[in-house]
Amino acid sequence: MEKIILLIPSIPILIALSLFFVNKKEFVPKLSIFLSSMIAVLGLYGTYHVIRYDEAITGFGGLVIYNELSAILVPYVAILGLVIRKYATKYMWDEAGYKRFFVLLNFIFSAIYLLVMSNNLIVLALAWQLMSISLYLLVSFNVGSNSAVKNAKWTMIIHKAADLVFILGVVLTYKTFGSFDLAVLSEKWLAMSASPVDNPMIFVIGLFFLIAAMMKSAIAPFHIWLPYTSEAPTPVSALMHAGVVNVGGILLNKLAYLLLLTPAVLNIAFVVGLFTAIFASLVMLVVSDIKRSLGYSTVGQMGYMIMEVGLGAFSLAVYHLMVHGIFKASLFLESGGLIKLARHDSNLPKRLTYELFWEEKIKGNTKKAFNFLAFFTILPVLVFVGVKLVLSDDFLEFNASIVILAFAWLTGTQLFLSFFKVSKADSLKVILALVTSFIIVLFTYEFVGLALERFIYGHDAHLFYKAATFNVTTVTLLATLGAIMLIGWLFIYRRHLAKEGSESSGLKWAFYKFLVKEGYYFSLLNIFKRDK
Amino acid sequence: MISTIAVFILAAGLPYYLLLERLSFLKSKHIFLISATLFLLADMSTNYIQNEYSTPFVIVALISAVFSVYKATQTTNFYKLAYYLFFVNSPFFLLFENEAAMYSISLLVSLTGIFLTGRFYEKHYGSANYHQITGITLVRPYIGTYLIFYLIAIALYPPFPNSLYFLSYIFNSDPSPLWFVVIITLFFGNFFLAMRVMKKTLFGRPNANIHYVHMTTGEKATHLFVVLLLLLLSVNGFKEVLL
Numbered sequence A: 001m002e003k004i005i006l007l008i009p010s011i012p013i014l015i016a017l018s019l020f021f022v023n024k025k026e027f028v029p030k031l032s033i034f035l036s037s038m039i040a041v042l043g044l045y046g047t048y049h050v051i052r053y054d055e056a057i058t059g060f061g062g063l064v065i066y067n068e069l070s071a072i073l074v075p076y077v078a079i080l081g082l083v084i085r086k087y088a089t090k091y092m093w094d095e096a097g098y099k100r101f102f103v104l105l106n107f108i109f110s111a112i113y114l115l116v117m118s119n120n121l122i123v124l125a126l127a128w129q130l131m132s133i134s135l136y137l138l139v140s141f142n143v144g145s146n147s148a149v150k151n152a153k154w155t156m157i158i159h160k161a162a163d164l165v166f167i168l169g170v171v172l173t174y175k176t177f178g179s180f181d182l183a184v185l186s187e188k189w190l191a192m193s194a195s196p197v198d199n200p201m202i203f204v205i206g207l208f209f210l211i212a213a214m215m216k217s218a219i220a221p222f223h224i225w226l227p228y229t230s231e232a233p234t235p236v237s238a239l240m241h242a243g244v245v246n247v248g249g250i251l252l253n254k255l256a257y258l259l260l261l262t263p264a265v266l267n268i269a270f271v272v273g274l275f276t277a278i279f280a281s282l283v284m285l286v287v288s289d290i291k292r293s294l295g296y297s298t299v300g301q302m303g304y305m306i307m308e309v310g311l312g313a314f315s316l317a318v319y320h321l322m323v324h325g326i327f328k329a330s331l332f333l334e335s336g337g338l339i340k341l342a343r344h345d346s347n348l349p350k351r352l353t354y355e356l357f358w359e360e361k362i363k364g365n366t367k368k369a370f371n372f373l374a375f376f377t378i379l380p381v382l383v384f385v386g387v388k389l390v391l392s393d394d395f396l397e398f399n400a401s402i403v404i405l406a407f408a409w410l411t412g413t414q415l416f417l418s419f420f421k422v423s424k425a426d427s428l429k430v431i432l433a434l435v436t437s438f439i440i441v442l443f444t445y446e447f448v449g450l451a452l453e454r455f456i457y458g459h460d461a462h463l464f465y466k467a468a469t470f471n472v473t474t475v476t477l478l479a480t481l482g483a484i485m486l487i488g489w490l491f492i493y494r495r496h497l498a499k500e501g502s503e504s505s506g507l508k509w510a511f512y513k514f515l516v517k518e519g520y521y522f523s524l525l526n527i528f529k530r531d532k
Numbered sequence B: 001m002i003s004t005i006a007v008f009i010l011a012a013g014l015p016y017y018l019l020l021e022r023l024s025f026l027k028s029k030h031i032f033l034i035s036a037t038l039f040l041l042a043d044m045s046t047n048y049i050q051n052e053y054s055t056p057f058v059i060v061a062l063i064s065a066v067f068s069v070y071k072a073t074q075t076t077n078f079y080k081l082a083y084y085l086f087f088v089n090s091p092f093f094l095l096f097e098n099e100a101a102m103y104s105i106s107l108l109v110s111l112t113g114i115f116l117t118g119r120f121y122e123k124h125y126g127s128a129n130y131h132q133i134t135g136i137t138l139v140r141p142y143i144g145t146y147l148i149f150y151l152i153a154i155a156l157y158p159p160f161p162n163s164l165y166f167l168s169y170i171f172n173s174d175p176s177p178l179w180f181v182v183i184i185t186l187f188f189g190n191f192f193l194a195m196r197v198m199k200k201t202l203f204g205r206p207n208a209n210i211h212y213v214h215m216t217t218g219e220k221a222t223h224l225f226v227v228l229l230l231l232l233l234s235v236n237g238f239k240e241v242l243l
Helices: A002-007 A010-019 A027-053 A068-091 A098-117 A121-139 A146-177 A182-192 A200-216 A234-242 A244-254 A256-260 A263-286 A290-310 A314-344 A352-357 A366-391 A399-421 A427-456 A458-467 A474-497 A506-516 A518-531 B002-010 B028-048 B055-073 B078-125 B141-154 B161-171 B177-202 B217-242
Strands: A057-059 A064-066
Touching: A002 A027, A002 A057, A002 A064, A010 A027, A010 A098, A027 A057, A027 A064, A027 A068, A027 A098, A064 A068, A064 A098, A068 A098, A068 A234, A068 A244, A068 A314, A068 A427, A098 A121, A098 A234, A098 A244, A121 A146, A121 A182, A121 A234, A121 A244, A121 B161, A121 B217, A146 A182, A146 A200, A146 B161, A146 B177, A182 A256, A200 A244, A200 A256, A200 A263, A234 A244, A234 A290, A234 A314, A244 A256, A244 A290, A244 A314, A256 A458, A263 A290, A263 A506, A263 A518, A290 A314, A314 A427, A314 A458, A427 A458, A506 A518, B002 B028, B002 B055, B028 B078, B055 B078, B055 B177, B078 B141, B078 B161, B078 B177, B078 B217, B141 B161, B141 B177, B141 B217, B161 B177, B161 B217
Parallel strands: none
Antiparallel strands: A057 A064
């Protein structure tokens, strides 16, 4: 009975094929939504089965599997798909190619389900490629627009390169380990990890898969396709930012046991992830186009996700991609409503930060209120950290690095945001707002992340942390934290205490120009064009 | 050795279209038909004749393939594109010899689809040239859909058989430097050519100066037959690649 769950990837294809025979326009979304809600129900049933009986469901000769990773991701994708389809019902109504849109949407969802549920490298390769072509056709959905088609071309070139690198990785894996079956391979890799491995080919394989993941997840220097694809219909943008870019993280989770054997690849993942997170977050703050800004925000989040993988926190990457996906999808999907409101009220949309920090909305004794807030937020963190330190010896070795890096990164980004957007506001409120956001992140990361870790990897989870030998020491972390704080204070000093009208330094302008021009990425590409 | 040379020429290892294009009595659709027939003969002959694998021949075919990619980027004619693609894919045939038979058949079927699209354009728009016949996807979704199927197949994407056989052979062969060069050239060569056609005729704003024509029932049936043939090959391709 439970084997029926394994049919999930085929349901969207059946929907797409049946849509060809639907003549009435209003039946297109109805059929699509009805059948995709079946996927959500099946997915939830599958998750119940995996949790209840603590066993994976396999079928089709071991080609597909519904395991712990699928149990988390399939319902997530299914519910996301349902929301996107429902949203697209009215949003896309007047667009040319309404039926085509739903057909393509179903194809890409099929590819995502297949990718998540694959238990074989060849199936994974097929899903990987099917996703590339479906994405291309969706991004270039507005075929009459030259810029949409041009940007879709860039997307496709990077994805095609990712396909090739992935296929080469699969070929080398088969030649080295003699199997395509991921379950068999994972067992083999786990057994091999017990003793030191000295095979350069494993590093090459790991690197190929990492590069493929980087390309699909828009990690620098392959990030450029994502910020420029916002001309796609809004539901596609939501899907792209919430689902498609996450496949890099999903792939690395599927190959987690391979990466146990190649700590160097994990280290590379950490470095490129960190660089992408910082670079994209900074560019996000300075680009003038709001859609590109959102694109860079996603790039930054993907960098963070890859960084987590690089630290050995594979399950945290899964959690991160889901949380970010929900957040970013809701941002895109509510944009239409905000635009509609803005047409009636020229002051809309207002930012929450604007209302909170510029307009004095909070009545009464604000200082007292924030003291209470500080008491109820900082104290639990101190208790939490204290308990963790007493109970777990590994805290500083494993989790602390992630948590403190999360703090450093989030605080760093938001510090910049504060200075550029809410600089004249009450500093106490700003600081408390930042601390509150940090606490939310810390708590959810620690509790949900740990729960996911136990569910997906069980006792093997600690092996990944050990393999990620690029463990940042406590001293380095504190030094980094101190540097961030110093930079922050320097900004505060220059902003509030330095003399007004002083000339900005050339270095600062050079840095600003570097960010505004998105790292001179296109200038470099244009050199070849000019020569031509 | 003679049979190897014969197969090499039949399988489009040499760009003999350079010669055929100079003959005034041969039109591009005739060159396609000649190339397709010779390619089919090469494919069939591998079942009966044991050929010797020859690295120099593969290298020559590879150079010919790169040249054909260049030639294909210079044309907007469906017939020409169709026969150039035989020459682009020739190194794969020569590299994998007997094992590449099914890939060759898939290629032949998808190029037949391109050829039929060329005939449709020739019949309704005056020539098989797709230059300026833009936005087909929007105005004539049927021919747009069929063309997109053929181009996806040529660009080596699943679920079409070209991609499945391509993957099947490369997963079951031993990589060598020449292997890498051939695979990468074909992987991107086919892709760029297919994308170029998509951009130039499937996408874009519909041309207001052109009267776009619907497919007749007969044309629809012919294209449906080709697509079904491709899907049938896909079923076999899935078996080959997965089992």
